Amino acid sequence: MSPTPAVLDGPALWSAQAHIPSVLGRQLVIERGEGSFLHTTDGRRLFDGTAGLWHANIGHSHPALAAAAHAQMLKLETYHIFGRFANDQALGLAERLAGLSPITDPKVILNSGGSDAIDVACKLARRHWQREGRHSKTIILSREHAYHGLHAYGTSIAGLDFNREGYGTESLVPDTARVPVHDVDALTATIAELGAENIAAIVTEPIQGTGGVNPPAPGYLETLQQLCRKHDILFILDEVITGFGRTGTMFAAERFGLQPDLVTFAKGVTSGYAPLGGVLVAPRIWQPFYRGDAATPIFRHGATYAGHATACAVAVANLDVLDGDNLLHRVTELEQLLDSRLKQLAARRPSVTDVRVAGFLGGVTLTEDIKAERAADALIELGFISRPLRGNTLQLSPPFITTDDELTAFVDAIDHVLSEEETR
Known part of the structure; x- marks a missing residue:
């Protein structure tokens, strides 16, 4: 036909x-x-x-954010943050975000959105364990009904089967697996079956969004965090939807009393007025990359628009509105x-x-x-x-x-x- x-x-x-x-x-x-x-x-x-x-x-068409973008573009639309270079807006936003972070003393990786952030966080989790010499820790676990964007990693760890189908393999990126949405016993069994020595990280939304607006079962996230600590698995919290106030706290981690190793964010950081996202990184992960000797490793992250000056200026204006109003x-x-x-x-x-x-x-x-x-x-x-x-x-x-x-x-x-x- x-x-x-x-x-x-x-x-x-x-x-x-x-x-x-x-x-x-x-x-x-x-x-x-x-x-x-x-x-x-x-x-x-x-x-x-x-x-x-x-x-x-x-809301839409807020004059303060339009004014921030206009003023910044007349000053400097953007300049990259690769190597020796940075721009003042990216530096300023990162300091602001570090002060709001549920992670104590974080570093801030900036990029263009939530899917970018998930890819960076999953790569960083695997890079962390490779640098530690624990080469078998490569598997990324996620939950049934989860949505983590549609880049290669987000597609691979999706708990919505229709987002993973049609690409010729069960997972675009190897070494991913999913666990039931609220079942602690099943999670414990999966860790035992796969072997904690093979699992790099667990990724979860604190409240599942696209999967149907699924709040966590009472105590589930806290138990998940405990299992991560017990088995030396990195805990990645996907706050792309919940970050910047959607749960009544700046991050849902505060609402649920969580201390993740990595937090991904996007959407609410600019209220959508400019494409921006990123990752908050805990000291145990970032410190080895800051050692300062010849053996200090490099984490190869970064995209052309990472730390985009105008997007960062808009983000700061958005945070001001959230606070001021x-x-x-x-x-x-x-x-x-x-x-x-x-x-x-x-x-x-x-x-x-x-x-x-x-x-x-x-x-x-x-x-x-x-x-x-x-x-x-x-x-x-x-x-x-x-x-x-x-x-x-x-x-x-x-x-x-x-x-x-x-x-x-x-x-x-x-x-x-x-x-x-x-x-x-």
Whole structure:
């Protein structure tokens, strides 16, 4: 069967994470943002119930961030940070991040986003053990339903099978394995089966996002950390979604009392106003690379836009807004309201099988007969953006500047859609 003309005649842009024939002709073209709302080229005004891809924490089109980018570009758009070179914005942001870090006395590796950060963190974990002379420690463990971006390492450690399929091997990067999402006994058994002497690191999101908004089972993350310490396995915390306030603390590590070896970050560091991410690195890992003698090793990381001066200036302005507008406290208020409203929704809608809230992150799981994709499309028609996630789940993660009335209206819109679906 030959391709349809609609597929061949589509726009030049190849949309991300899309079954192309299903989205062509249905795409929403965003042309403007204002606070918690977006405007499309066909005249719609939509509440951004997902904060873009979990990143628009301070809302859209904030003048302070635009001003920071403009001023920096007029001064110096960027200069690389390779070798002897650095730029003042990258140095300043790194100091700011080190002061906010859940890791004591960290070094900060900067790059362009979350997928970059995961690749760097996994490579650094393996490089650490090779430098230590423990050459068998190469396996990277991750959890079922995990999402860690779509670079080679992120694809390889994904706990969402559909992101690993179709490339000819079970894992693009060798030596990866996955463990059940909350099962400590299964994790312990996997470590015993693979041998702790062969495991370099365990990577986990503190709260799984794309996998369905899955908060950790009580005590799970703490036990995972204890197992890492017991078996000399590096503990990598993927805070690309949760970092910079999404859980009501600057990092989820603080909320759960964790002390990871490596923390990856991105999205919230600039609220999406510029592409930037990175890794916070604990002293036990960075110190050998700073020894200062002829035998000091080199960790070969770095990309053209690592430490991009304009992106760093935007990040600093974003952190100022988070602090100056007391938005982390606002997140704790919104979490309580979201939790209350979703529990009420679940109590009156038989189509809801579960609701989960952790920080200002919510998931609404639906019965099999009501597809999350269809519900999300119906919400668009009412002026609200949600997103279907794994497990037939609707995502709720609006900007931190969301008002109580806006959040209530969002949940009410979901209620309305489900009521209509239940009577179809």
